[in-house]
Amino acid sequence: MAALRASGIVKRFETVCALDSVDLALETGQVRGLLGPNGAGKTTLLRVLFGLVAPDAGKVELFDRPLEWPESDALEGVAGFVEDPSFYPYLSGRVNLELLAELDGRAGTAKIDDALARVGLAGRGDDRVNGYSTGMKQRLGIAAALLREPRLLLLDEPSAGLDPAGVRDMGELVRELAGHGVTILLSSHQIVEVEGMCDSFTMLRRGRVVWDGTAEQLRAQAPASAYHMHCSDDARALELAGQQRGVRATPSQRGGLALAVDLGVLDSYVLALGSAGVAVRRLELLASPVESMFFALTSDSERPRNEPPELAELDRRALAGT
Amino acid sequence: MSTTSVLPVDAPGSSAFTRPEDGIRRAYRAEVRKLSSQIVIRVVALLCLAVPFIFAALLKVQSGAPADTLYGVWVHSSGFAVSLVVLASAGAWGVPLIAGAVAGDIFSSEDRYGTWKLVLTRSCTRSDVFVGKLLAAATFVVGLQLLTGLASMAAGVLLVGAQSLVNLNGTLFSPGHSALLVFLSWLTLIPPAIAFTAVAVLLSIATRNGILGVIAPFALALAMQLLLLVGTGIWSHLLLIGAAVFAWHGLFNVHAYLGPLLVGVAVSVIWTVVCIDVSWALLRRRDFAGTPVSRRQGWGGPVRVVVAITAAVALIAIAGNWGPAGVTAKRLRTDLTPAFNQLTVLQQRELGRHVPAGAKLTLVLPTCNRRGSVPYGPGEWICTIYVQTPSPGALPSQPTAVAYDVSVNWDGCYKAQSPPAFIGQQMMRDAHGHNVVNPLYTIYGCFDPL
Ligand SMILES: Nc1ncnc2c1ncn2[C@@H]1O[C@H](COP(=O)(O)OP(=O)(O)OP(=O)(O)O)[C@@H](O)[C@H]1O
Ligand SMILES: [Mg+2]
Numbered sequence: 001m002a003a004l005r006a007s008g009i010v011k012r013f014e015t016v017c018a019l020d021s022v023d024l025a026l027e028t029g030q031v032r033g034l035l036g037p038n039g040a041g042k043t044t045l046l047r048v049l050f051g052l053v054a055p056d057a058g059k060v061e062l063f064d065r066p067l068e069w070p071e072s073d074a075l076e077g078v079a080g081f082v083e084d085p086s087f088y089p090y091l092s093g094r095v096n097l098e099l100l101a102e103l104d105g106r107a108g109t110a111k112i113d114d115a116l117a118r119v120g121l122a123g124r125g126d127d128r129v130n131g132y133s134t135g136m137k138q139r140l141g142i143a144a145a146l147l148r149e150p151r152l153l154l155l156d157e158p159s160a161g162l163d164p165a166g167v168r169d170m171g172e173l174v175r176e177l178a179g180h181g182v183t184i185l186l187s188s189h190q191i192v193e194v195e196g197m198c199d200s201f202t203m204l205r206r207g208r209v210v211w212d213g214t215a216e217q218l219r220a221q222a223p224a225s226a227y228h229m230h231c232s233d234d235a236r237a238l239e240l241a242g243q244q245r246g247v248r249a250t251p252s253q254r255g256g257l258a259l260a261v262d263l264g265v266l267d268s269y270v271l272a273l274g275s276a277g278v279a280v281r282r283l284e285l286l287a288s289p290v291e292s293m294f295f296a297l298t299s300d301s302e303r304p305r306n307e308p309p310e311l312a313e314l315d316r317r318a319l320a321g322t
Numbered sequence: 323m324s325t326t327s328v329l330p331v332d333a334p335g336s337s338a339f340t341r342p343e344d345g346i347r348r349a350y351r352a353e354v355r356k357l358s359s360q361i362v363i364r365v366v367a368l369l370c371l372a373v374p375f376i377f378a379a380l381l382k383v384q385s386g387a388p389a390d391t392l393y394g395v396w397v398h399s400s401g402f403a404v405s406l407v408v409l410a411s412a413g414a415w416g417v418p419l420i421a422g423a424v425a426g427d428i429f430s431s432e433d434r435y436g437t438w439k440l441v442l443t444r445s446c447t448r449s450d451v452f453v454g455k456l457l458a459a460a461t462f463v464v465g466l467q468l469l470t471g472l473a474s475m476a477a478g479v480l481l482v483g484a485q486s487l488v489n490l491n492g493t494l495f496s497p498g499h500s501a502l503l504v505f506l507s508w509l510t511l512i513p514p515a516i517a518f519t520a521v522a523v524l525l526s527i528a529t530r531n532g533i534l535g536v537i538a539p540f541a542l543a544l545a546m547q548l549l550l551l552v553g554t555g556i557w558s559h560l561l562l563i564g565a566a567v568f569a570w571h572g573l574f575n576v577h578a579y580l581g582p583l584l585v586g587v588a589v590s591v592i593w594t595v596v597c598i599d600v601s602w603a604l605l606r607r608r609d610f611a612g613t614p615v616s617r618r619q620g621w622g623g624p625v626r627v628v629v630a631i632t633a634a635v636a637l638i639a640i641a642g643n644w645g646p647a648g649v650t651a652k653r654l655r656t657d658l659t660p661a662f663n664q665l666t667v668l669q670q671r672e673l674g675r676h677v678p679a680g681a682k683l684t685l686v687l688p689t690c691n692r693r694g695s696v697p698y699g700p701g702e703w704i705c706t707i708y709v710q711t712p713s714p715g716a717l718p719s720q721p722t723a724v725a726y727d728v729s730v731n732w733d734g735c736y737k738a739q740s741p742p743a744f745i746g747q748q749m750m751r752d753a754h755g756h757n758v759v760n761p762l763y764t765i766y767g768c769f770d771p772l
Contacts, residue, residue, distance in 0.1 A: 013611065043612070044611065047439075047609075047610065047611060047612075050439070050442075050443050051442070051443075052438075052439055052442060052443070052610035052611070053609045053610060053611045054607075054609060063339065065339075070448050070606055070607070070608075071447035071448045071449060072447075073340075073341050076339045076340060076445060077339045078443075079443070080443070081439065081440075081443070082439055083439075083612060085440070086435055086436035086437050086439075086440065087435070087437065087440065088356065088437060089435060090359070090360065090361075091356075091359060095355075095359070098355075099352045099355060099356065100440065100444055102348055102351055102352040102355070103348055103349060103352050103441065103444035103445060103446045104342070104348075104444050104445045105342035105343075105344075105345075105348050105445055106342075106445075144440070148444070148445075151339070
């Protein structure tokens with residue numbers, strides 16, 4: 001059964017077309033990554049799915065029930081948040097959750113304690129929310145979503161603001177929930193963060209779906225990975241790269257070489273360097289295949305699909321630390 | 323994040339997929355909880371409780387009286403008058419302030435905290451949340467208003483006493499009767515209080531600006547009080563909620579008239595329904611799409627509202643003469659004369675003189691004239707009552723002229739005051755040697771303007 005089926009969603013804001021006939025379908029139990037750069041329309045799509053924004057066209061079904069705007073019963077069993085979760089700052093985290101549980105008609109102290117514990121806020125639940133850090137609010141947002149015992153979880157940039165441990169816990173939680181059959185749609189512009197959690201991806205760019213499919217399909221279609229390599233003789237390595245099929249190399253701005261190469265080809269290239277007497281001192285992954293694909297599909301330059309992003313661009317991103 | 327509890331997986335049709343009943347009740351309860359934990363609301367509640375006591379305590383330590391307010395001169399004589407004076411200020415600006423503080427930010431606070439998306443993604447629909455908030459706001463406004471009323475009655479009775487109240491026809495209402503009427507009067511404030519709440523809600527939703535929502539009902543109430551001062555007609559005045567808050571005046575005549583009260587209730591209902599309809603129309607079609615990029619920030623919204631309100635005020639001011647005049651010489655004369663008569667009897671009894679039941683002064687040709695170009699309408703009047711003094715030695719055929727300066731409101735309520743030549747000083751010493759208010763010095767009265 002489809003947990004979510006959206007078709008032909010269009011949403012315009014005065015001058016911008018935030019969503020341009022977007023189709024999206026999620027089977028029950030899927031974990032879907034909704035990917036796209038800033039302004040791609042991820043948040044707007046989630047707002048439409050939550051009934052917060054009425055689309056100009058298109059329709060949505062949640063668990064085979066049509067979603068209506070501005071109010072709909074179809075949203076039962078659906079939880080999550082859009083943008084950074086916000087709460088009543090003058091109330092404690094626990095009272096905030098109690099209010100939400102009241103609205104849900106599912107009051108129960110035990111549940112609230114459990115939800116707080118799950119997100120690691122057990123000790124801070126009685127503090128006022130205006131004293132919470134960004135990451136703590138994010139955790140409280142997740143707790144608020146869990147209180148609804150959702151069958152479909154819509155999370156907008158769930159790991160934004162979380163510390164590394166928080167990101168890891170978030171991943172575990174998503175996998176655990178998925179293991180219990182909860183369908184999850186999570187948006188992000190940081191593909192590395194969600195790559196390991198998702199079994200399928202939808203990529204948005206300027207309000208349009210530019211790619212949609214499973215993780216395997218993505219890996220199969222993904223272009224070469226990008227690496228940064230330091231070796232004993234850059235000139236010789238560059239020459240050898242020219243002789244080897246499937247290896248593209250350019251001198252990097254920060255010294256060494258930038259490479260675009262598939263994993264199998266990389267092995268034989270490194271062996272070839274060795275036999276030619278060139279020592280490989282360091283080899284680091286700049287972008288995974290999925291990342292390369294993401295950059296390729298969603299970057300604003302009009303490059304044909306599946307073409308690897310310019311190595312120089314990846315190199316620049318690596319320098320910028322993104 | 324611990325991974326202890328296990329989530330069951332339900333199929334559609336099971337409880338996880340059906341919205342629980344009574345969304346309005348749940349939204350209401352959540353809203354009540356939010357409101358009662360807000361510091362502003364707690365402060366307002368404290369003020370509602372404390373201000374009547376402070377007022378009554380001040381009256382205890384000083385002799386002045388708010389004579390311009392109906393029943394003002396009686397505040398030292400009966401605790402019920404204290405409550406009525408508090409009621410008059412509550413109606414004029416207290417209730418609008420309470421309505422603004424409670425309801426003016428009840429919707430816009432969700433914008434300020436960014437919590438609409440939180441509330442609207444739970445198991446309450448948009449209309450549940452809307453109705454729940456409305457009901458919670460109305461509960462608090464009415465509750466705080468009644469709290470003020472009960473506090474003022476308690477303060478009056480405890481600090482001044484539960485003496486009989488002089489009614490507007492110059493006779494006495496028993497303490498029980500007075501208490502009942504004062505309480506009923508506080509109840510008549512409920513419909514206009516709800517109307518002010520609806521105005522605050524509308525502004526809160528339309529402007530998404532908490533400050534405007536809080537201040538505007540108060541500003542509107544003041545504007546209405548000013549509008550009630552202009553024009554001689556009654557129709558446009560009756561359309562204002564500001565008139566409904568004084569409709570209780572009619573209850574204090576021996577033969578209470580309910581016309582203005584019923585009109586006030588109807589007008590409050592109309593204001594409420596219109597404001598709520600517009601509010602819901604705005605909220606219903608609203609997109610909760612974050613902070614819109616192109617939305618005019620800052621002064622655009624407030625300026626438009628101010629312009630609209632100014633236009634409405636100008637229109638109503640121009641329409642001030644619309645309809646028949648509620649205040650005429652005949653009505654004033656026929657109301658003041660018997661009151662004067664009764665109050666004279668009351669005065670004589672208080673002074674310990676024997677007045678047989680049914681005794682009357684012989685009054686000749688009382689006249690009332692309005693100062694100003696038009697001979698009818700609210701404003702300053704002079705009424706002259708000719709009294710044939712029964713005192714020994716006076717010529718029976720020689721009437722004494724008693725002139726009263728009368729300021730009359732559009733709704734037929736007036737305050738008449740006369741120089742002490744005939745009627746005596748403001749305070750007099752009664753038969754038991756107590757200093758008491760001279761009932762003839764300031765006469766309050768109300769006649770039906772409809
Ligand atoms: N309320 C609004 N009014 C006008 N334009 C809007 C509004 N909300 C979003 N937009 C526009 O719609 C487009 C999509 O915005 P959206 O917030 O959905 O992007 P996003 O993918 O979530 O981006 P990010 O990664 O930065 O969160 C943007 O061009 C944005 O400017
Ligand atoms: Mg976003």
